[in-house]
Amino acid sequence: MLRREAGRNPQDQRMAHLVGELSLADDDFRRWWGDHHIASRTRGSKSLRHPIAGDLTLDWDALTCAGDPEQQLVVWTAEPDTLSHDALRLLASWTATTTDHSVADR
Template sequence: MADDDFRRWWGDHHVASRTRGNKILRHPIAGDLTLDWDALSCAGDPEQQLVVWTAEPGTPSHDALRLLASWTATADRSAANR
């Protein structure tokens, strides 16, 4: 806090933001998922972002996401048939 530049930068919140990366998430049923993410910013309002999570095709994480998606599709069809 003794550095004048640091105080100004901190006050201005000029912090580098990441727009992509990867992360390991633990799902209670599917287990550990290694996922890549990309954050897409809205040109009209950069404070809003859409974050897209994907898994590398052919990996256990990709297979687990497909399994979870199939459960959702089955539940959606069951609800539609009521």
């Protein structure tokens, strides 16, 4: 994704500085960047650690807008009947509770 962003605006000095900094600091990054491989991924899975909900394994899908390919909507989901699914439901309930109180206070 970094390479794709860098390719969209090759004159971006901040991006060039970041790539240079990462290249100096990490041999693997320097090798990967030099390979010039751009992977376009539209789905995947990621493991995350939420400070309250704990370890989560989430699937993601990136939907690109046909009218403006620079815009994407990324949707994160969890397999039903998993700890990750339960954790997302817990986090969603907090949001619903907060929203309900905000409306009631008006």
